[in-house]
Amino acid sequence: MSISVIPIEAQEKTARTETISVIIPISERHDDIGEMHREYTEALLLAGTPFEMIYVVDGGFGKAYLELKAMKEKGEKLTLIKHSRPFGEAIAITSGFLQCAGGIIMTLPAYHQVDAADLPKMIESLGDHDMVVARRWPRSDSKWNQLQTRLYHNLVSRMTGNVCNDIGCSVRLFRRKILEEINLYGDLHRFLPILSHKQGFKIKEVDMKQSSKESRVRTYSFGIYIRRMIDLLTVFFLIKFTKKPLRFFGLTGSAVLCMGLAVTSYLVFNRLFFGVGLSDRPLFLIGILFVVLGLQIFAIGLIGEIIIFTHAKEIKEYTVEEIIN
Amino acid sequence: MSVDLSVIVPLYNEEESVGPLHEAIVGAVDPLGMEYEILFVDDGSRDATFRKASELARTDPRLRVIKFRRNCGQTPAMAAGIDHARGKILITMDGDLQNDPADIPKFLEKIAEGNDIVCGWRHKRQDKLISRKIPSMVANRIIGRITGVPIKDNGCSLKAYRADIIKSVPLYSDMHRFIPAMTSLAGTKVAEIKVNHHARQFGVSKYGISRIYKVIIDLLVIKTLLAFSTKPMHLFATGGLVSMAMGGVVLLRVLGEYLRGGKADFMLASGGLLFLILSFFLFLIGFLCELIQRTGSFRTLQNLNKSVE
Numbered sequence: 001m002s003i004s005v006i007p008i009e010a011q012e013k014t015a016r017t018e019t020i021s022v023i024i025p026i027s028e029r030h031d032d033i034g035e036m037h038r039e040y041t042e043a044l045l046l047a048g049t050p051f052e053m054i055y056v057v058d059g060g061f062g063k064a065y066l067e068l069k070a071m072k073e074k075g076e077k078l079t080l081i082k083h084s085r086p087f088g089e090a091i092a093i094t095s096g097f098l099q100c101a102g103g104i105i106m107t108l109p110a111y112h113q114v115d116a117a118d119l120p121k122m123i124e125s126l127g128d129h130d131m132v133v134a135r136r137w138p139r140s141d142s143k144w145n146q147l148q149t150r151l152y153h154n155l156v157s158r159m160t161g162n163v164c165n166d167i168g169c170s171v172r173l174f175r176r177k178i179l180e181e182i183n184l185y186g187d188l189h190r191f192l193p194i195l196s197h198k199q200g201f202k203i204k205e206v207d208m209k210q211s212s213k214e215s216r217v218r219t220y221s222f223g224i225y226i227r228r229m230i231d232l233l234t235v236f237f238l239i240k241f242t243k244k245p246l247r248f249f250g251l252t253g254s255a256v257l258c259m260g261l262a263v264t265s266y267l268v269f270n271r272l273f274f275g276v277g278l279s280d281r282p283l284f285l286i287g288i289l290f291v292v293l294g295l296q297i298f299a300i301g302l303i304g305e306i307i308i309f310t311h312a313k314e315i316k317e318y319t320v321e322e323i324i325n
Numbered sequence: 326m327s328v329d330l331s332v333i334v335p336l337y338n339e340e341e342s343v344g345p346l347h348e349a350i351v352g353a354v355d356p357l358g359m360e361y362e363i364l365f366v367d368d369g370s371r372d373a374t375f376r377k378a379s380e381l382a383r384t385d386p387r388l389r390v391i392k393f394r395r396n397c398g399q400t401p402a403m404a405a406g407i408d409h410a411r412g413k414i415l416i417t418m419d420g421d422l423q424n425d426p427a428d429i430p431k432f433l434e435k436i437a438e439g440n441d442i443v444c445g446w447r448h449k450r451q452d453k454l455i456s457r458k459i460p461s462m463v464a465n466r467i468i469g470r471i472t473g474v475p476i477k478d479n480g481c482s483l484k485a486y487r488a489d490i491i492k493s494v495p496l497y498s499d500m501h502r503f504i505p506a507m508t509s510l511a512g513t514k515v516a517e518i519k520v521n522h523h524a525r526q527f528g529v530s531k532y533g534i535s536r537i538y539k540v541i542i543d544l545l546v547i548k549t550l551l552a553f554s555t556k557p558m559h560l561f562a563t564g565g566l567v568s569m570a571m572g573g574v575v576l577l578r579v580l581g582e583y584l585r586g587g588k589a590d591f592m593l594a595s596g597g598l599l600f601l602i603l604s605f606f607l608f609l610i611g612f613l614c615e616l617i618q619r620t621g622s623f624r625t626l627q628n629l630n631k632s633v634e
Contacts, residue, residue: 200369200395243498250542279592288596292603295568299561299610305546306553306614310622312495318401321394323409324382 017103020051025092027058030110033067039116040108047120053078056096059086090189097179106173112213114171122173122206130201131174133193135166136210142217159236163197164205187231198239199319243308243317249301257294263287330361331412335402336420337368341527343377346422347388353426363388364406369396404496416485424483425521432485441490441513444476444505445483445520464540471548472506476517483520495622499539503547511626553614561611565604572600
């Protein structure tokens with residue numbers, strides 16, 4: 001992928017562990033960049049820790065890009081990365097990460113989500129945790145938005161376990177090692193707290209006041225909702241079954257297979273002993289269909305196992321925290 | 326830096342055992358006059374296991390402690406130990422003092438005799454009969470029958486390996502139970518010796534009877550891997566042929582009936598077609614397997630024991 005980078009001045013690039021690298025991916029949904037930048041930097045200056053701002057423009061959005069470029073030329077300190085085409089927010093965060101120098105990373109949305117004044121509070125609460133995630137609370141947006149958030153949260157925690165209360169909030173602060181260990185792609189950035197929790201990182205949640213500007217009623221197109229569901233399924237599989245695909249496929253496969261076998265043998269039994277003809281029983285077809293489907297699911301599971309086996313050496317299943325001697 | 330022997334012990338909530346275990350290992354290996362190291366792998370314990378182990382490591386430079394960030398399970402813990410070990414011979418054992426380090430010299434002798442893997446056999450096992458011994462006896466029989474590597478006690482962690490062999494075996498999930506079978510992919514020589522087994526002194530057993538489903542599925546996987554390593558297409562192609570024959574016979578019958586002037590049986594024909602479809606599907610899966618087999622572990626394993634003369 002081709003990425004053009006305008007780096008900040010070299011002398012500032014010396015890595016300091018206490019520096020916070022703020023990564024702001026800019027995609028379709030963004031508010032006035034100049035205003036966002038002003039709000040964020042003012043709040044971060046109050047926190048007193050050194051920080052750098054990294055903007056990743058994911059594809060087009062020429063207006064935002066030109067605005068940032070103009071700000072940079074006027075002397076604002078920021079790193080600007082531009083993707084030649086949209087790669088998605090997860091990749092945007094990753095390419096920001098590859099350019100950053102800080103030992104602590106903060107991702108912020110390019111639109112109003114939380115009150116920027118609460119950012120210092122978030123930085124303070126990191127302590128010896130590995131990640132701090134924000135929860136928009138108290139909320140000030142429309143009831144419809146809140147309902148959507150709550151439904152989504154319930155679904156996520158049902159499927160992946162309850163890690164945090166506001167997975168949709170992309171204000172997060174975490175240590176560098178998290179992204180060194182977890183590979184973000186597709187839409188996985190949404191689930192970073194869950195993936196980190198699974199890797200054994202310590203996660204803390206803080207309440208941050210919701211930005212009063214995030215009050216617009218959001219109704220997405222049907223396709224977006226479907227995509228969210230598919231993302232969730234991906235994470236569900238990643239968490240539960242990547243190591244042992246057959247434990248999942250085997251269970252579904254044998255359930256379908258047994259159903260098919262039961263139906264078929266019932267019909268064959270009737271044919272043999274009671275002379276009930278098979279030709280006028282559509283159920284027979286369904287039975288065979290289930291047998292075939294069950295076998296296919298099983299075969300797919302075995303393929304999964306074989307892939308895992310051949311690459312098990314590359315996928316480390318353990319995470320080492322410390323080695324002594 | 327490489328040493329002669331690495332002793333690898335996964336530990337999970339074994340604070341009482343750490344000290345005595347270290348002492349017993351040192352007591353057993355020191356008289357042999359080998360250069361050795363001990364690797365304690367702390368599998369995310371929530372008690373003082375890591376603190377005690379690292380205190381020991383401060384006084385004993387041969388002891389290395391690997392700490393996991395979270396509890397990953399016994400097989401990953403062993404895998405970590407094996408990955409980090411520097412010895413030419415590796416010995417793995419349980420951290421609960423049920424295995425006896427005094428057996429280690431016997432294992433080394435067997436390895437010196439030219440075996441690649443030596444498995445321990447807890448012939449006087451000190452565990453509960455109904456919940457532990459009987460299920461494991463049945464399981465070992467079945468595993469031996471299916472994998473063709475008749476080990477009497479697959480569950481015993483006390484094993485010795487030649488390092489180059491075990492380092493190239495993919496160890497993941499609960500696969501430690503099947504190491505002897507897995508390495509048979511590489512054509513290894515496996516031996517088995519009787520070992521002591523003590524009743525648990527501290528802590529509680531971390532196993533339950535719920536493993537049965539997992540073991541059955543794992544066994545199926547191992548069987549596939551074994552069958553598959555030498556003849557990749559074979560397994561799926563056989564299935565494909567069987568279902569193709571079934572579908573073909575049914576379709577031919579329907580066709581025969583039709584040609585003789587009867588009414589074509591739509592239902593039966595569709596059933597036959599479904600089986601034909603399945604057979605194509607299985608053939609395609611077989612091709613996929615061929616592709617996969619060209620990569621990764623299979624090639625490494627098969628090239629392991631080749632000697633060029």
